[in-house]
Amino acid sequence: xxxxxxxxxxxxxxxxxxxxxxxxxxxxxxxxxxxxxxxxxxxxxxxxxxxxxxxxxxxxxxxxxxxxxxxxxxxxxxxxxxxxxxxxxxxxxxxxxxxxxxxxxxxxxxxxxxxxxxxxxxxxxxxxxxxxxxxxxxxxxxxxxxxxxxxxxx
Amino acid sequence: xxxxxxxxxxxxxxxxxxxxxxxxxxxxxxxxxxxxxxxxxxxxxxxxxxxxxxxxxxxxxxxxxxxxxxxxxxxxxxxxxxxxxxxxxxxxxxxxxxxxxxxxxxxxxxxxxxxxxxxxxxxxxxxxxxxxxxxxxxxxxxxxxxxxxxxxxxxxxxxxxxxxxxxxxxxxxxxxxxxxxxxxxxxxxxxxxxxxxxxxxxxxxxxxxxxxxxxxxxxxxxxxxxxxxxxxxxxxxxxxxxxxxxxxxxxxxxxxxxxxxxxxxxxxxxxxxxxxxxxxxxxxxxxxxxxxxxxxxxxxxxxxxxxxxxxxxxxxxxxxxxxxxxxxxxxxxxxxxxxxxxxxxxxxxxxxxxxxxxxxxxxxxxxxxxxxxxxxxxxxxxxxxxxxxxxxxxxxxxxxxxxxxxxxxxxxxxxxxxxxxxxxxxxxxxxxxx
Numbered sequence: 001x002x003x004x005x006x007x008x009x010x011x012x013x014x015x016x017x018x019x020x021x022x023x024x025x026x027x028x029x030x031x032x033x034x035x036x037x038x039x040x041x042x043x044x045x046x047x048x049x050x051x052x053x054x055x056x057x058x059x060x061x062x063x064x065x066x067x068x069x070x071x072x073x074x075x076x077x078x079x080x081x082x083x084x085x086x087x088x089x090x091x092x093x094x095x096x097x098x099x100x101x102x103x104x105x106x107x108x109x110x111x112x113x114x115x116x117x118x119x120x121x122x123x124x125x126x127x128x129x130x131x132x133x134x135x136x137x138x139x140x141x142x143x144x145x146x147x148x149x150x151x152x153x154x
Numbered sequence: 155x156x157x158x159x160x161x162x163x164x165x166x167x168x169x170x171x172x173x174x175x176x177x178x179x180x181x182x183x184x185x186x187x188x189x190x191x192x193x194x195x196x197x198x199x200x201x202x203x204x205x206x207x208x209x210x211x212x213x214x215x216x217x218x219x220x221x222x223x224x225x226x227x228x229x230x231x232x233x234x235x236x237x238x239x240x241x242x243x244x245x246x247x248x249x250x251x252x253x254x255x256x257x258x259x260x261x262x263x264x265x266x267x268x269x270x271x272x273x274x275x276x277x278x279x280x281x282x283x284x285x286x287x288x289x290x291x292x293x294x295x296x297x298x299x300x301x302x303x304x305x306x307x308x309x310x311x312x313x314x315x316x317x318x319x320x321x322x323x324x325x326x327x328x329x330x331x332x333x334x335x336x337x338x339x340x341x342x343x344x345x346x347x348x349x350x351x352x353x354x355x356x357x358x359x360x361x362x363x364x365x366x367x368x369x370x371x372x373x374x375x376x377x378x379x380x381x382x383x384x385x386x387x388x389x390x391x392x393x394x395x396x397x398x399x400x401x402x403x404x405x406x407x408x409x410x411x412x413x414x415x416x417x418x419x420x421x422x423x424x425x426x427x428x429x430x431x432x433x434x435x436x437x438x439x440x441x442x443x444x445x446x447x448x449x450x451x452x453x454x455x456x457x458x459x460x461x462x463x464x465x466x467x468x469x470x471x472x473x474x475x476x477x478x479x480x481x482x483x484x485x486x487x488x489x490x491x492x493x494x495x496x497x498x499x500x501x502x503x504x505x506x507x508x509x510x511x512x513x514x515x516x517x518x519x520x521x522x523x524x525x526x527x528x529x530x531x532x533x534x535x536x537x538x539x540x541x542x543x544x545x546x547x548x549x550x551x552x553x554x555x556x557x558x559x560x561x562x563x564x565x566x567x568x569x570x571x572x573x574x575x576x577x578x579x580x581x582x583x584x585x586x587x588x
Contacts, residue, residue, distance in 0.1 A: 066321035125398035
């Protein structure tokens with residue numbers, strides 16, 4: 001399940017930690033980067049790779065919000081609605097994104113292009129309102145900017 | 155208070171994030187200097203400087219370092235805490251982006267002082283972009299032998315590794331961070347034992363904030379005496395104030411500790427849009443107690459001054475709310491956050507945070523009852539102090555302070571007519587799914 005490159009990276013990571021268990025998060029990240037989400041089969045694979053019980057891997061995957069337990073769209077839109085963003089109109093932004101894509105928070109468009117979720121503070125309070133799309137931060141959002149963005153990504 | 159306008163952590167130097175520019179401006183000179191000193195002398199320098207942690211608890215950094223055993227059969231570790239998830243806080247991100255080598259240099263000096271062979275930098279998972287920047291800086295520092303085997307030709311060796319979190323506010327709590335780094339769920343641990351005795355994998359460990367470690371090279375370069383005279387005497391140095399919400403120029407401003415809150419808001423952040431009045435200010439991130447707009451005059455931004463007015467410096471993340479803000483809505487959002495982020499180990503926090511959110515949402519919807527105000531306060535009071543870690547306190551404090559400072563708001567918003575009596579059937583008459 002891990003690519004050749006990632007298996008090499010895995011071998012290198014082993015030297016950085018005294019315990020295999022520490023590699024749970026890094027390996028799950030590699031899986032998610034390759035596949036976009038973490039399936040139960042992937043969890044079994046990780047458990048076998050690390051020699052740990054499946055329940056441990058499952059426990060970790062379900063604890064951390066960034067691990068996707070179902071496939072997400074090509075563009076994973078994570079809109080911050082925490083206070084600093086809320087004060088400058090995050091609610092309008094998230095409502096608008098949902099209306100524009102005709103989905104609710106937590107849903108994916110039928111063409112599997114967009115998933116929209118609400119997230120907690122992303123440390124971008126000085127450039128609010130903002131959202132993260134995959135790994136990128138999009139800051140100082142306005143309705144116009146959101147429209148242009150969705151047009152561009154469609 | 156001495157006028158001090160120098161920027162120590164985030165100076166305005168283009169491309170300072172590259173190792174060449176950093177070196178041209180004296181970078182890694184402090185490491186050279188420290189390696190020529192005895193490790194204890196380095197710790198002593200930090201101790202005398204009065205540097206206090208920048209992650210929220212304001213613990214004296216040098217003193218924390220002395221808790222590490224000098225002789226240990228086990229390896230010793232440093233965890234640099236870059237989980238930065240407190241709403242309203244966005245300062246460490248600036249260090250990663252604009253001055254990562256200062257942080258790396260500080261970490262290596264700290265490792266030398268405490269005899270540590272491995273430094274883990276825990277960075278929140280969302281900071282993918284800054285993890286790349288930091289990894290590049292670390293690789294460059296390895297190439298120039300500022301990290302790795304026999305640093306700068308001495309007998310001292312240490313490694314620096316990044317560990318990526320995956321979305322959990324609680325992992326900013328030091329013991330949860332260690333559990334996360336061990337590959338587990340981020341559950342805080344019961345203290346004692348403290349990390350310096352029993353930390354990562356049961357070994358002596360020190361956890362320091364990114365900004366804290368970034369101050370170390372400055373202290374070594376200029377000496378403790380010079381450093382201790384900057385800003386507020388009991389918490390000297392510059393602070394990275396992050397200001398957000400209703401201000402014209404939100405952002406991170408580096409100013410001496412003890413700066414006037416009104417200066418941060420009006421002089422640096424350009425005041426409130428539309429010259430509106432300020433209704434409330436959160437001085438140090440979402441878990442700190444609120445101040446009413448009328449209370450901010452003359453308040454200084456340092457641990458002791460803010461304690462004197464019943465709140466705390468926290469992470470220095472100032473959130474400003476103008477006169478038109480619905481404070482209950484903001485508080486309900488904060489309560490939602492803590493409910494979402496509670497790890498679930500302790501009942502008061504796991505259940506209480508949900509109850510607080512529920513009651514607050516009732517007020518926002520105009521369905522709150524007058525007796526709900528005291529119920530809410532009661533729930534908050536029963537969370538505070540009754541949990542393993544401080545997340546419970548962090549959830550309770552804003553609720554307590556807003557009730558104290560804006561009680562009239564709750565009363566005005568409470569429903570005027572009593573809630574209708576609801577028939578609750580006895581258990582044997584309850585039919586599931588219907």
